[in-house]
Amino acid sequence: MSQSVVDRLQEQFGERVLESSDAFGDHELVIADGDWFEVATFLKEDASLAMDHFTDLTAIDHPERGDARFDVILMVRSSSSGARIRIRTRLSEGKELGTLTAVWPAANWAEREAWDMFGIAFSGHPDLRRILLYDEFVGHPLRKDYPIDRAQPLVPYRDTDEIDKLPPFGIEEGQPFARIDWEARLSGRDAQVSPAIGLQQGQRRTLSDSEAAQQLQARLAAKKAAADSAPAEGAEEGTGD
Amino acid sequence: MGELKVLGGGEDVAVTTRFSDLLQWARKWSLFQYPFVTACCGMEFMATAGPRYDIARFGAEAPRFSPRQSDVLWVVGTISQRQGPVVRRIWSQMADPKWVVAFGTCASCGGFYDNYTTIPGVDKVIPVDVYIPGCPPRPEAVLDGLMLLQEKIQKNDREPVIVPPKLVPENAPGRTGGEGP
Numbered sequence: 001m002s003q004s005v006v007d008r009l010q011e012q013f014g015e016r017v018l019e020s021s022d023a024f025g026d027h028e029l030v031i032a033d034g035d036w037f038e039v040a041t042f043l044k045e046d047a048s049l050a051m052d053h054f055t056d057l058t059a060i061d062h063p064e065r066g067d068a069r070f071d072v073i074l075m076v077r078s079s080s081s082g083a084r085i086r087i088r089t090r091l092s093e094g095k096e097l098g099t100l101t102a103v104w105p106a107a108n109w110a111e112r113e114a115w116d117m118f119g120i121a122f123s124g125h126p127d128l129r130r131i132l133l134y135d136e137f138v139g140h141p142l143r144k145d146y147p148i149d150r151a152q153p154l155v156p157y158r159d160t161d162e163i164d165k166l167p168p169f170g171i172e173e174g175q176p177f178a179r180i181d182w183e184a185r186l187s188g189r190d191a192q193v194s195p196a197i198g199l200q201q202g203q204r205r206t207l208s209d210s211e212a213a214q215q216l217q218a219r220l221a222a223k224k225a226a227a228d229s230a231p232a233e234g235a236e237e238g239t240g241d
Numbered sequence: 242m243g244e245l246k247v248l249g250g251g252e253d254v255a256v257t258t259r260f261s262d263l264l265q266w267a268r269k270w271s272l273f274q275y276p277f278v279t280a281c282c283g284m285e286f287m288a289t290a291g292p293r294y295d296i297a298r299f300g301a302e303a304p305r306f307s308p309r310q311s312d313v314l315w316v317v318g319t320i321s322q323r324q325g326p327v328v329r330r331i332w333s334q335m336a337d338p339k340w341v342v343a344f345g346t347c348a349s350c351g352g353f354y355d356n357y358t359t360i361p362g363v364d365k366v367i368p369v370d371v372y373i374p375g376c377p378p379r380p381e382a383v384l385d386g387l388m389l390l391q392e393k394i395q396k397n398d399r400e401p402v403i404v405p406p407k408l409v410p411e412n413a414p415g416r417t418g419g420e421g422p
Contacts, residue, residue, distance in 0.1 A: 133358075134323050141357045151357050155325040157365040220405055 002027040002083045008049060009085075012042060028086040033072075036089055037098035043076055043085070044103045051085065053077040054104035057111060059118045063144045068092045070120055074100070091120065099125040117142035261397070268312070268338065269394040270300035272387075275311035275335070277328060280318025282345040282377040294380040299387050308334040313390070316363045319347040319354055325366050332367040340370045340390060345377050349403075352376060364401075372403040381407070 006027050010017050019030040031039050043051040055075040063069050068090035077084045091097060099122040100107040111122045112131040119140035122128060130137065137152055248254060276286060290296050290304075305311040308331045320328055332341065343363050346352040349372045351361030360366060370393060373386040386404045393402065 146357070148356070151322060151361075153322055153325060153360065153365075155329050155366050158368070 002085055005049060005051075005083050005085045008046070009039070009042075012046075013039065026084075026086065028088055030088045030090070033089045033091050033095060033097055036072075037100065037103075039087060040074065040076075040100050040103050043087075049078060049083075050080050051076040051078045051083075053079050054100075054106040054110075055084070057100070057107055057114060059114045059120055059142075061118060061142065061144045065090075070118060072097060072114065072120060076104075093119075096121045096123040098123055101125060116140070119143065262395075265395050265397060269391040272299070272301040272313045272340075272390075273303050273305045273311045274301055274313045274315055275306070275308055275331070276304055276315045276317060277331065278315075278317040279320060279324065280345075280347060282317045282347070285377040285380060285383065286315065286317050286344065289380040289383045294384060296384070296387065299384070299391065301387060308332070309336060311335060312339055314339065314341045314367075315344050316341065316348040316367075316369075317344040319352065320360045320363050320366070321358050322360055323358075325360055328363060329366050338394075340394070341367055342371045342373065342386060342390060343369045344373050344383065344386075346374055347376075349374060369401055370399065372401065374404060374406075378404075 002025070003022075006020055006022075006029065009029060010020070013031070013035070016035050017029050017031060021028050043049050053076060055077050057072070057074050059073065060071040061069060062071065070091040070093070072089050072091055074087040075084070076087075089097070097120065099111060101111065102124075108125070108127070109131055111125055112128060114120045115122065115125075115128055116130040116132055117140055129135070133141070134154060136154060139146055139150075276283075278286060288294060290302065296302050301313070308314070312335075314328075314332055314335060316328065332339070341363070343349040347354060347359070348363045349369075351359050355361070363369060371386045371390045373382055375382050378386075382404050385407075389402050389404060393399070
């Protein structure tokens with residue numbers, strides 16, 4: 001259905017369409033980053049294409065590629081013909097893309113998100129600042145080289161040593177599900193604890209579920225015994241009446 | 242303990258108690274709540290407040306959307322790093338005595354949001370009195386948490402507690418074929 005779009009673009013841009021692919025009817029073209037704005041304008045303005053619906057603009061980080069580490073992907077649709085097309089370009093770090101806000105105003109927030117998450121700058125954007133994260137945030141978290149366990153709290157975490165209330169969790173609780181300490185696992189210790197959270201909660205090792213349940217039961221039993229003994233004393237005093 | 246006597250209404254009686262006990266009793270049955278609802282746990286909060294589970298039975302039916310008028314801060318849902326200053330400010334605006342309930346796994350420990358966006362438990366920012374686990378917790382667990390909080394208020398106990406898991410007899414260990422890890 002979108003093959004006509006591919007044909008039209010190849011007819012118009014010829015060799016400047018670097019690659020084209022088709023995955024189950026999803027057509028995709030790869031262009032150079034210098035042609036980004038021109039191709040987008042043509043998609044919107046050409047009468048036979050009339051791509052008036054901006055669906056999304058997003059990016060992918062491929063640090064292993066070295067040069068041109070980012071893929072920037074544009075998805076648009078024509079509301080008259082229903083055809084869809086995906087345009088991809090490869091971008092080096094530090095290079096800027098022309099903004100598409102003049103073509104589709106909806107690109108404004110999508111480009112801000114790409115800036116927020118990947119640090120891809122769009123030249124000519126009217127308001128290029130972070131959209132989801134806060135201004136104090138350092139770095140761009142969806143880059144693959146952003147440390148996976150690095151949080152940047154706006155409020156300093158309470159120091160649990162100095163407060164009168166401690167969370168009643170056992171050492172097995174509050175653990176991440178998927179964070180695997182691969183070095184420890186490969187060395188045979190098999191601890192599934194994130195270093196940051198482990199340090200924060202004083203965790204040294206993991207417990208199996210059954211051990212954790214036993215600890216919880218023992219703690220509850222001790223509390224119950226303490227609660228039972230306290231009213232019993234009171235009842236004995238009361239019998240004097 | 243003497244015999245239980247049912248009063249008819251004409252007797253001259255006086256009940257003695259300590260003033261602090263009376264005050265705590267009054268406090269625990271008139272909890273004005275501030276629902277800080279950020280995520281899907283809010284649906285279960287609504288179910289708890291609705292007529293089927295009827296949180297009004299515990300004197301806690303009045304939500305107050307001003308922290309100055311509320312006693313209990315319900316943190317219902319995921320707290321992102323960006324919301325940390327907000328929830329801390331709301332908590333600091335509440336007048337004493339005040340209590341905090343962490344509703345659901347995300348508010349208690351961050352849940353599966355183990356990344357740069359989410360505070361791993363609202364207790365990293367404000368002190369929490371009752372933790373209600375569950376993703377989301379059932380309204381029964383929420384009411385258990387509220388009753389735990391009332392118990393704590395009566396005893397003037399500020400130690401944090403966690404709603405224990407309910408052991409359903411047919412799910413007890415050993416009843417099913419599967420072996421735990």
